[in-house]
Amino acid sequence: MAMEQRSVSAERGSLVSLWGLLGLCVLKGAAGWVTGSKALLADACQSAADCAGTMTSYLGIRRARMNPNASNRAKQHPEAVAAMLLSAVLLVAGIEIGVSSVRSLANGPDKAPGVGAVVVIAAGIGIREGLVRYKRSRDSRCGMRGDPLADNRSDIFASLTALVGTSGAVVGEMYDKPFLYALDPAAGVVISAFVVRMGYRLTAGALRATERSVLEESDAQTILEAVQRVDGVVAVDEVKAREQGHYLVVDVIVRVNPRMSVFEGQDVAIRVRRQLTKRFLHVMDVIVNVQPYDPGFPYKTNHQDEELSTLLQ
Numbered sequence: 423m424a425m426e427q428r429s430v431s432a433e434r435g436s437l438v439s440l441w442g443l444l445g446l447c448v449l450k451g452a453a454g455w456v457t458g459s460k461a462l463l464a465d466a467c468q469s470a471a472d473c474a475g476t477m478t479s480y481l482g483i484r485r486a487r488m489n490p491n492a493s494n495r496a497k498q499h500p501e502a503v504a505a506m507l508l509s510a511v512l513l514v515a516g517i518e519i520g521v522s523s524v525r526s527l528a529n530g531p532d533k534a535p536g537v538g539a540v541v542v543i544a545a546g547i548g549i550r551e552g553l554v555r556y557k558r559s560r561d562s563r564c565g566m567r568g569d570p571l572a573d574n575r576s577d578i579f580a581s582l583t584a585l586v587g588t589s590g591a592v593v594g595e596m597y598d599k600p601f602l603y604a605l606d607p608a609a610g611v612v613i614s615a616f617v618v619r620m621g622y623r624l625t626a627g628a629l630r631a632t633e634r635s636v637l638e639e640s641d642a643q644t645i646l647e648a649v650q651r652v653d654g655v656v657a658v659d660e661v662k663a664r665e666q667g668h669y670l671v672v673d674v675i676v677r678v679n680p681r682m683s684v685f686e687g688q689d690v691a692i693r694v695r696r697q698l699t700k701r702f703l704h705v706m707d708v709i710v711n712v713q714p715y716d717p718g719f720p721y722k723t724n725h726q727d728e729e730l731s732t733l734l735q
Contacts (some may be wrong), residue, residue, distance in 0.1 A: 435560035436480035442553045443473035446546055452713040453542040459535035459591075460523045460542060460610030461584040467515045468613055469546070471620035474508035478624070512621035522613030526607035534591035534603050543585045550577060580616045583609045619632035645672065645698065652697050654678055654690035656715045663705075672708045674697060679691075687712040 447469040454462030587609025594602025642661050649658050659675040678690055691710035698708045 428724060433480065433484055434483055435557055436476060439557045440473065440476045441479050442549065443469055443476055446553075447473055450542060450546055454541060457535040457539040458582075459539040459588050460519070460526055460589040460607040461613060462535065462539045463614035464516075464519045464523065464610040464617065465543060465546070465581055465584040467512065467519055467556055467617045467622070468577055470515070470548070471512050471617055471624070472550075472577050474512060474624060475620070477508065477562065477643070493723070509621040509624035512624070513618055516614045516617030516621060520611055521644070522609040523610030523614060527611070527622050531591075531603040531607055534595035535588050537592055539588045540585065540592055541579060543588060547578065547581045547585070550581065576616050576620060580613045583612050587612075609622055625647075633684075645702070648697055648701055649674055649694055652676075652693050654682070654686070655694065659713070668699060669706050670702075672705055675711045676707060677713050677715040682714075 446465050449460055450466035450469055453459075454466055480517050586604045587607075590605035591603050591721070594600060594605070600629070616719050642663075645659050645663075646658055649655060653677045656679060657677040659677060662673040663670045666674075674694060676690065676694060678687055682690075694710045695708040
């Protein structure tokens with residue numbers, strides 16, 4: 423699959439996941455408001471947290487496709503700004519739903535949410551799992567790097583907690599056990615902790631986005647060895663990478679024969695770029711800086727005349 427096609431496919435997959443999570447959030451929120459279920463309202467906030475994480479991922483992928491050579495400064499990261507704003511909203515919402523659930527527990531809930539709340543939560547679990555599998559499958563085909571936030575399945579634990587809480591409250595109403603009504607707001611308290619945690623992780627991830635090193639030592643060594651195998655490369659001075667969504671843009675400084683012509687140097691740069699983008703699916707683009715090797719080293723050249731410009735000129 424060509425790089426442009428992979429980028430478009432990855433962007434489309436994130437967009438589908440984004441709209442699915444947004445619809446799920448609205449559905450849970452409306453059902454929670456109608457049924458009065460604190461657990462379902464808290465679960466809607468958790469879905470909103472997942473939606474926020476997917477939105478920042480989508481913005482990163484789109485920005486990388488539109489401008490793959492953008493520098494890695496925070497002011498050029500709209501997804502980082504969006505993540506911080508959304509995470510602040512999530513922190514406030516998580517605290518608010520937690521406080522509301524605690525108040526409900528303290529006052530003693532006098533009724534249980536309807537069976538509809540249980541149905542919505544169960545359906546939401548199925549829809550969310552389908553979205554996760556769809557996105558993972560598409561990301562794998564596109565060669566995208568793993569998302570640490572997506573690998574954490576706090577969303578499923580939150581939904582299961584909500585399911586247990588609302589089901590317990592409904593059972594209490596069916597068998598005239600009012601003390602079981604407290605299970606619903608209790609689940610809301612637990613889920614609010616998941617929401618606050620997710621908001622904190624989004625904030626921390628956005629703050630670290632422009633500072634962290636995106637290449638581990640083993641990955642850098644693998645890329646280095648791939649560059650060294652390219653015909654015409656004498657030495658590799660530096661290998662750096664920056665994140666663009668789920669992909670990487672690699673900056674490489676290579677040394678070539680100083681008697682090589684400028685045209686030949688450009689050809690080496692093209693081969694290096696082709697080698698890395700074809701071998702590593704998560705590498706979106708490669709910026710190659712070609713420099714002459716030590717001029718004093720007696721490298722041979724195929725050109726006996728000086729008709730062509732060399733890298734030393």
